[in-house]
Amino acid sequence: MKKFLTSLTLAIGLFSSCSKEGDLIATTDSQGKTTLTFDATFNGTDFALNKDFTLGTKTFNFNKFRYWVSNVILVNAAGEDVKVAGSYYLIEETGAINLVGVNNEVSTTIYPATKREDVSLKEIPAGDYKAIKFGVGVDQKYNDNLSLQSGELSQLNGMTNVSWMWLTSYIFTSATGTVKDGATSKTLKVETGLNSNYKTVSLSFPQTIKIGSSKSSSIVLNVDLAKAFNGVDIIATPSVGAAQATAMATVANNYATNVFSVKSVN
């Protein structure tokens, strides 16, 4: 009977423990959180808006850098995937944005200047972790149906494709500004999207990290935006969108394999 009561008490305790998304995750003292940081850089220099960056003969200057990170998975020491529930995060560094495809004369369509590089990963089972995986963009289920909600997904922040009217879906990554090469200056707008361009990044840690309730931990990733343009003649194709399918696929592959690396974990 005592066991019964103990279980019942535990059950009542668990009653209120589910996450808001309704996921079957029980909170116990064997869980912890970790901070995941996306440290933006450009070819080895700290990234900032309205600042000149040199890459070969070209000079880049950005007014916006935004991308969706989704379906974060931590790989534990045993090699098992541990999914972070509801992990849809908008990582961004941007000045105030007049949202495209909406009425720009109304003040509410201005998205305020924002810098966001940190994500808190919560309810992670305590243990040692050796790698991280995440998607750049939004997976097909949510990309195909803008009315489904999870994490930070929203139709209201200018990262949906109302600018590509014929494809109702999310913009996965967006980097805009200017690019100069000698006397040539072009307006830069490099965006990715489309289900075929949803990519998963896999990164191993230099050493395992311990996540638990008693210890704070952090994962810092280096995000080199310069690498997003690898293999794209950016002066010839300064605007990459749904109509530039080949260039967009190249940029999406760069995000998958070149842009992200592990800076430090502890």
Added chain:
Amino acid sequence: MTYIGNNALVRLSACILFACIFYACKKDNSMEEITPRLTNVKLPVASNFPAVDDDFDNPLSAEGIELGRRLFYDTKLSGNNRVSCASCHRQNIAFTDAVALTNIGVSARKLDRHTPSLFNLAWSKTGLFWDGGSTNLESQAFGPLTNPDEMNQNLTELEAELKQIPDYVKRFKVVFGEEIKSANIVKSLAQFQRTLISDNAKYDKYIRNEDGVILNDLELAGMKLVKEKCASCHSGALFTDNQYHNNGLDASFSDDHEGIFQGRFRVTFNPNDLGKFKTPSLRNVMVTAPYMHDGRFNTIDDVLDHYNSGIQASATLDQSLKQNAGNPGIPISSTEKLAIKSFLSALTDHTFINNKKFSNPN
């Protein structure tokens, strides 16, 4: 208490534990505790129609459908509060607009595409818009809502505007258990649109042996001709395969204007999809002129003439249009034309275009 009994108790308590976890989680989603119970709705499917799948992400309820109907007819859904969905989707002509390329949107600029009719959308699972760029009705709604040339609606502003109206606040709370959000606006619009079923034309009654309705000889001849000449695309009870075809309107497809002339290609980027557009249904076709994705043909005669003698050859031309000894074109004589038109008239669903359930509630 015996050992066995104790063990059973442990098992029982484990069951209760899981039941509690399940209940705790379920409660967050369903909101059954704090909102009135919704009236579940199953779409009525006629015996001559294919089965329809339930939509688990947006289950139909009478309350959700009614909310969707109200939103569909509400001009508040546009930036200037003058344009509703129904401005271009008029029930009396099967929810289209009788204009090739309308300019009644907020910007007053002419659109690039002809307003499609709206019916039997619950079976339309292969993409919406003429080139299929939207996967479901929920996402699709964001297109016309935000396009500056259509409803030009700022979604944040729309949420705020609808929150000023107590009746909407109440209805959203009942249907979705939360405050007004743009995601729920498009969900209720989708629910209403899925109920727009056209299955009661003279042809349907004939096929179902209802009320002693029969088709006359001319209509029957037309039915046979449509099956022979048109059913490779306009197939089945829906009179559309819901697929994408190049029906020979143009010989080339420029990439001007963000690829608007390239059809399905600009969604798939597959060269085999150049110039392909979604097959519209032949149901209600006699009330939905003008025709094609750009409304270029004013009458059904123009359309039949096109298939008879106007087909433009190109690499992606649908092979089923080469019914003229292997050459492009579908031979249709003038007597055949009369029979075909007679049958097409038997596909007009007067019940549907007059059904008060689909009309403006105000």
